[in-house]
């Protein structure tokens with residue numbers, strides 16, 4: 001399946017590794033962090049036997065209480081952290097070292113402060129050797145798609161929080177050589193209105209693109225509005241207690257998602273499981 | 287109807303344009319007022335200092351040791367006119383400049399190599415800190431022993447004054463790079479060289495520039511100290527010789543000459559700084 005992006009580029013179709021192979025997979029993953037405390041080294045289990053399969057082209061959301069290890073899972077998919085036990089795979093191949101075949105929208109926007117909006121959006125293309133004029137054209141098309149025309153020569157500190165988030169998302173999406181996007185609470189620090197607008201923009205950019213998105217949030221309504229499936233984590237040490245399909249048809253209207261048929265049922269079903277995790281104190285084992 | 291709407295919109299646009307012009311004008315005149323106030327205070331304090339100097343000399347303190355502003359001006363004018371200031375300044379300038387370039391380049395390259403070498407930072411940084419902490423002025427007599435009394439020992443001493451600060455500042459800049467930025471470009475497929483060029487260097491640049499700036503007077507101090515110890519030319523020699531003969535006005539005249547040199551070099555670094563750090567207008571320099 002191919003798709004035409006805002007800049008007219010076709011996004012690389014998923015490799016023909018067999019449609020059944022998960023794009024990303026965690027098999028029996030454990031993560032133990034060893035930190036230096038007052039009483040010497042201290043080991044803390046952050047993830048306990050995580051099994052997760054990400055299907056090609058789906059929008060999968062990880063939801064769970066803060067500190068349950070959601071960011072750690074994304075870091076493993078990006079190859080920035082290795083599991084202590086178990087395997088993390090991309091297209092069926094174990095991930096060793098940094099996984100450069102995925103895009104990562106990190107929790108902090110991590111824009112390069114010495115680059116303008118345009119420079120930040122172009123960085124991935126620059127690193128991959130895309131020609132200057134093509135780079136410029138594609139970056140401008142994506143900036144226009146999220147209403148950032150006119151801000152291309154602004155530095156990050158001259159942009160609002162919502163604009164910075166847009167730039168960090170667009171900087172990842174503009175690289176059409178990646179068809180898996182990891183997003184870590186990208187709308188977390190934004191006000192409610194900006195959040196809805198960005199959710200809507202993200203869905204419009206993603207729908208029909210054939211790209212796979214693994215999204216992290218702690219906001220259940222956001223998870224339902226955006227996802228095909230939602231994986232619910234337990235409190236720390238995190239493990240996946242349930243994965244739910246969201247039966248709301250697309251295209252979705254994020255502004256009126258509460259009125260969508262089936263919203264109340266899925267909300268109540270997931271909330272029941274989530275609330276149990278929020279009320280238990282996080283456990284630590286030394 | 288449509289025409290009426292278009293007319294209203296055009297009027298509104300003109301009104302807003304006038305508003306923008308007014309706001310810009312007000313901002314500009316506010317800026318000018320602030321500058322004027324600051325400069326007035328500075329001039330006033332300088333005049334007060336000169337007046338206190340003039341008043342104290344001969345009354346509170348012996349003129350022999352203090353001289354006075356008018357004699358200093360006369361002395362400065364004399365050594366300027368007879369060419370002796372320029373003769374000595376030439377040597378000091380060359381020593382300072384060579385020492386600065388030598389110290390800054392070895393400091394920069396050394397820091398980068400140390401950072402690139404696995405384990406280089408934890409091993410070398412404490413050692414360099416130790417060397418930095420030893421008083422380098424104590425090295426001046428040794429420099430004369432090793433390198434004679436020509437230009438070379440002055441250059442080397444000036445370079446040691448510059449090297450450590452540039453080295454340590456560059457190391458600090460590289461260590462302060464946000465790992466989040468590095469990880470983002472790593473996931474985008476950046477090579478180690480790509481990471482270095484596109485993240486490490488620009489991120490460490492404010493630290494590096496700060497190091498390059500604060501070492502400008504340090505290089506001059508190194509050259510002057512070496513001239514004090516042993517020399518027959520240079521402003522350090524000029525001051526030393528004048529002070530040996532109790533010609534205090536000449537000592538101050540030499541210092542005034544050095545002041546101009548530092549101001550000039552500082553202005554040069556400022557130009558570099560403005561073009562390199564255009565993205566970081568919030569960083570204000572203490573020597574601004």
Ligand SMILES: Nc1ncnc2c1ncn2[C@@H]1O[C@H](COP(=O)(O)OP(=O)(O)O)[C@@H](O)[C@H]1O
Nearest residue numbers: 033034035046065066067068069070071072073
């Ligand atoms: N690099 C690290 N070193 C030590 N502990 C870490 C590190 N990264 C995460 N942790 C710990 O692992 C747990 C899970 O963290 P994280 O994945 O960030 O959770 P979440 O994203 O769900 O809020 C937390 O208790 C956190 O303190």
Ligand SMILES: [Mg+2]
Nearest residue numbers: 070071107184
């Ligand atoms: Mg997190």
